[in-house]
Amino acid sequence: MRERFWERYSLSELTASEWEALCDGCGQCCLVRRADDNEVTVYGVACELLDIKQSRCSDYKNRFARVPYCRQLTPENIPRYDWLPDSCAYRRLAMGVALADWHPLIAGSQQQMIALGVTVSSYAVPMKEVPEYRMHQHVIARWPIAYDAD
Ligand code: SF4
Numbered sequence: 001m002r003e004r005f006w007e008r009y010s011l012s013e014l015t016a017s018e019w020e021a022l023c024d025g026c027g028q029c030c031l032v033r034r035a036d037d038n039e040v041t042v043y044g045v046a047c048e049l050l051d052i053k054q055s056r057c058s059d060y061k062n063r064f065a066r067v068p069y070c071r072q073l074t075p076e077n078i079p080r081y082d083w084l085p086d087s088c089a090y091r092r093l094a095m096g097v098a099l100a101d102w103h104p105l106i107a108g109s110q111q112q113m114i115a116l117g118v119t120v121s122s123y124a125v126p127m128k129e130v131p132e133y134r135m136h137q138h139v140i141a142r143w144p145i146a147y148d149a150d
Pocket of ligand 1: 089
């Protein structure tokens with residue numbers, strides 16, 4: 001990977017490995033979200049493929065085949081995906097914001113972001129443990145819809 005590539009190149013100029021390295025592994029985009037006509041709701045409930053302890057997808061290679069609502073992030077669609085957290089490295093760079101000091105590419109490991117509670121590992125619960133009638137107890141955020149929530 002090129003040195004401090006995230007500062008020297010735009011998202012669309014990154015190599016595949018640089019693109020993947022930008023993901024800090026917070027797992028926040030792997031939380032269940034639902035949209036209606038007015039707003040998107042995010043739940044502290046993890047996608048069935050998320051390894052919550054590691055806050056990493058347990059089947060990254062096959063995620064699109066196994067989870068129909070999982071989305072490939074691209075330089076083109078990131079600006080539309082307002083449901084990405086403000087901490088997300090892709091979202092930050094797309095908005096012209098520098099990576100956070102705790103990002104593993106800067107801090108050298110995930111230790112700082114775990115200590116700061118950026119990863120979902122301390123609060124997410126597996127989807128299989130939450131019956132539909134209890135979903136409302138796990139709402140963690142709501143946003144008005146001003147974008148394509150898909
Ligand atoms: S929210 Fe962004 S940084 Fe966090 S896991 Fe998802 S893609 Fe990676």
